[in-house]
Amino acid sequence: MYDPSMRVLTVLELLQARETVTGAELARRLEVSPRTVQRYVARLQDLGIPVEGRRGVGGAYRLKPGFRLPPLMFTGEEALSLALGLQALRHLGLTALAPAAQAASAKLGRTLPHALRESVQALEGAVQLDASPWVVPTDAALLARLLEAVRGTRTVHFGYVSPRGEATSRDVDVYRAVHLGGRWYAVGWCHLRGARRCFRLDRMRGLSVLEAGFIPPEAFDALAYLRTTLTDLPPTHQISVWLDAPPEELRGRVSQWHTDLRPEGGGLRLEAQREDLEGFAAFLLGLGCAFRVDGPPELREVFGRLAGRCAVAGAGGTLVHDPAPAAP
Template sequence: MSRPAGRVLTLLELLQSGGTRTVAELADRLGVEGRTVRRYVDQLIDLDVPVESVRGRYGGYRLGPGYRLPPLMFSDDEALSVLLGLIAGRRAGLTTDTTASETATAKIRRVLPPHIARRLDTLLDALAFTDRPAAGDTPDAGILLTLADAVRHHRPVSIRYTDRDGRRTERTLHAYGVVAHAGRWYVTGADARLGEDRTFRLDRIADARTLPGSFEAPADSDPAQRVISGFATAAYRHEVTLRIHGTAEQIRAQLPASVAQIEDDEPVAGELGAAPATERWLRVELRAERLDWLPSVLAALDRPFVIERPDELRDLVTALADRLAASARRT
């Protein structure tokens, strides 16, 4: 579908949502000029869509009373793709409402031809997931859409947020993007009052409303990367510093960017100017609520390492080594 045709359909969807839409509002939502909106309206009228022009201070366009879009028609493959998307999204926790996802699935299945329904049932019987269903709370659909609109149009948004300690605050956020990660939804951006980057879980946002004005997002505002980096630098109970001899790729296999930060350690003899893929001593920093999972991860790395802090981690690694040695001596 060409972009102009897609915008005409988007215009129809906006008018279908009800009320009168101003030319300025439609132009902003479609990313075009006002005269282009008028041309799109003419195209809808040529297709016998009853678009009415409303004059006056609050004028614009609206659909004539009683007009509704015809029902969606899916091909067999399209229906199967939509159903699989609903099932996978619900399994991964990336839906805003579990009941809505289930009812949407049921509605589509009811109108599937029998042979396609049988194929789908066969697929679902054979389908298995390697992960457990996400246990996190789902975000409110209205909040999700409000934040997405603020990202799209670079508008400040006011949110009421409850952190993990139960503290409630109201913040003004310059949102750079909405990110789905590991079964949860996040919004990342700049806290306007603090002037610092922040990442918030959507299920902890009680309310979101768009504010007047606009902001400029930084050129390097990769939302997904900001969320992942935020996990690695968040405040946790333990701060861990390691030196590991290897390549960044070898370390990332066990300690991804969402868990740890990697930086070059002091160059060692014979390695000054070494290529990035050359094994060398790298400093690794991470934060964790618990340390009991780290000894097995370090063992799985199978690389020389030094624990700089905390002492508790040294004790856990020594205990694991003793257990492994004792098991190896058994006959």
């Protein structure tokens, strides 16, 4: 349920909220044995927290009367930066961290003085952060292991699936983890290729941290390298679509990732580079406006296949097989 450090903190929170808490209740809440609860209490005592215990049947724990942890003190700007940072976390594709972000936000609210808490809550309610439709969900546990390796300058091993579906096994000295354009990337030295490379985290499989270490380059700008590398990559598909909608209606709904938008003929010209044409076709349909596909021909073929599926579904039938065209 929790790692040991989180359980120790949970014991402290329960003791602060209650006058006394029995060992049996702590064991039940933490899903551990009474002996383990004793170890957690001993850990708090080692940290200087005056936890008192009553042994025997019905034994209980309490904080020494009059003891209170010193409150955390934040300025208004510090509190707002923390609150907005927790809001922004929800738009990084790390959905597994959403409950932790909500819990941290609640703890922050309890920590702040009443006047500052009301001010921060009012400011939070006045802010809306846009979630890009191109954010790619990312495994938070994988990111945590990767960051552990970056911090310890340790080589990582993982399986990787390329955009073409090719699977390889990689050992990489990761210099930085970078979030760009709705995706998480690892940037570092690839032992297989003998060169610097970037890897999308959502394409990694089975990442493990190895014992081998490395010396990272000094003053290496991973974000600049990633931007240059992605710009230099040959586009998978060059897309050109005219949308029958004014720019203001689509503001915030179209990703800027490898995308150019400009007014044209009372509507909007969208030119983009994309790998997944079927996903892009579904995105266009979801905009709710008329559009014209000027290229590539493969995108028009995708819409033809989607039309066939829709016709079958509308007639109440079952689409048994809808093969994509064979690669040339």
